[in-house]
Amino acid sequence: xxxxxxxxLSCALLAGCAFTRRENRPVWNAFEQKLVPEDQGxxxxxxxxxxxxxxxxxxxxxxxxxxxxxxxxAWDDAGWLWRNGRPDFEERYYxxxxxxxxxxxxxxxxxxxxxxxxxxxxxxxxxxxxAERAQWQAEARTRFAAWLDALQQGGGEQYFGAVPxxxxxxxxxxxxxxxxxxxxxxxxxxRLALHNSRLRALVDPSDALRDADxxxxxxxxxxxxxEFEVAPELQQLLRNDAVETVRLLARQRWPEPPPAAQKGK
Amino acid sequence: MFRTDxxxxxxxxxxxxxxxxxxxxxxxxxxxxxxxxAAFATDLAVVHPIATIDDAWNDTEELLxxxxxxxxxxxxxxxxxxxxxxxxxxxxxxxxxxxxxITSEEK
Numbered sequence: 001x002x003x004x005x006x007x008x009l010s011c012a013l014l015a016g017c018a019f020t021r022r023e024n025r026p027v028w029n030a031f032e033q034k035l036v037p038e039d040q041g042x043x044x045x046x047x048x049x050x051x052x053x054x055x056x057x058x059x060x061x062x063x064x065x066x067x068x069x070x071x072x073x074a075w076d077d078a079g080w081l082w083r084n085g086r087p088d089f090e091e092r093y094y095x096x097x098x099x100x101x102x103x104x105x106x107x108x109x110x111x112x113x114x115x116x117x118x119x120x121x122x123x124x125x126x127x128x129x130x131a132e133r134a135q136w137q138a139e140a141r142t143r144f145a146a147w148l149d150a151l152q153q154g155g156g157e158q159y160f161g162a163v164p165x166x167x168x169x170x171x172x173x174x175x176x177x178x179x180x181x182x183x184x185x186x187x188x189x190x191r192l193a194l195h196n197s198r199l200r201a202l203v204d205p206s207d208a209l210r211d212a213d214x215x216x217x218x219x220x221x222x223x224x225x226x227e228f229e230v231a232p233e234l235q236q237l238l239r240n241d242a243v244e245t246v247r248l249l250a251r252q253r254w255p256e257p258p259p260a261a262q263k264g265k
Numbered sequence: 266m267f268r269t270d271x272x273x274x275x276x277x278x279x280x281x282x283x284x285x286x287x288x289x290x291x292x293x294x295x296x297x298x299x300x301x302x303a304a305f306a307t308d309l310a311v312v313h314p315i316a317t318i319d320d321a322w323n324d325t326e327e328l329l330x331x332x333x334x335x336x337x338x339x340x341x342x343x344x345x346x347x348x349x350x351x352x353x354x355x356x357x358x359x360x361x362x363x364x365x366x367i368t369s370e371e372k
Binding site for chain 1: 269272275276278279280282283284290294297298300301302304305
């Protein structure tokens with residue numbers, strides 16, 4: 001048996017996995033419905049024709065029909081590299097530029113991998129990628145709304161999920177959570193806002209530095225990245241904070257300007 | 266390098282030199298692409314390895330040279346072993362911090 005025969009056979013066998021789903025074998029289905037006689041006598045009589053015909057139908061499904069069926073799904077999979085804010089030229093222009101060749105090079109590889117995988121193995125064909133995305137977004141929204149509710153009721157758990165699109169209802173929940181949450185809850189909200197631009201539109205992380213609870217002020221001071229800009233008035237306020245740990249941390253982060261500079265001002 | 270925090274040069278460029286206007290971004294693309302790649306290469310080969318030296322040393326020092334409630338005799342016995350292990354621990358930690366997605370310690 002030659003190597004090419006082995007390859008074709010193994011491909012056909014692997015492709016068999018995809019054939020576990022009826023919807024993945026359109027040629028075979030059509031062949032079975034239209035050309036295989038139902039009457040037992042004719043069925044047996046036609047076997048010398050239907051057996052080779054069936055094999056041709058399987059090969060046509062394996063190498064033509066099913067690959068054509070999955071091409072758009074594979075394209076959609078590869079498109080993931082270019083969707084949902086990727087590449088983010090607004091926030092990370094040079095970084096995205098640097099990764100642009102890699103992203104471009106990976107796209108056909110991702111397409112090919114997905115195409116071969118989907119051609120050979122049974123994927124959940126019923127699950128439309130759009131529907132999957134919608135479901136994922138709905139789940140993220142439910143989780144986030146539940147977390148906001150918990151904050152309003154005194155919870156203080158950290159939120160690890162994705163922050164969904166903030167529609168009016170969610171935005172109101174965010175504002176309510178910020179008002180009603182206890183100190184730990186507020187801290188979690190501020191920390192999340194620090195790393196999420198959607199949430200940052202509603203919750204200003206620097207408000208944490210004005211929080212009534214000194215632990216919130218101190219923790220936020222600890223978490224703030226160096227590049228995060230804090231108004232000079234607020235810096236001054238924190239350098240003179242009533243709580244020593246906050247005061248010390250603020251002075252360490254924003255040392256007092258030398259007296260000469262102060263005079264110059 | 267897959268962690269944003271570890272790409273200091275690229276982050277600096279993104280923060281300081283990225284044009285606001287979309288047309289300017291498009292016009293600058295032929296320069297920004299090689300600049301971005303060069304910045305990434307600089308981060309990968311120079312900036313990040315150098316930036317992780319102190320973290321690697323802190324880890325090594327913490328692991329081998331930092332002891333609490335140890336008797337003087339025990340410390341004296343451990344010192345030669347620590348001295349032998351130091352370059353290996355340091356090198357391993359440094360390579361790990363350089364090549365794996367580990368966030369730098371906050372200063």
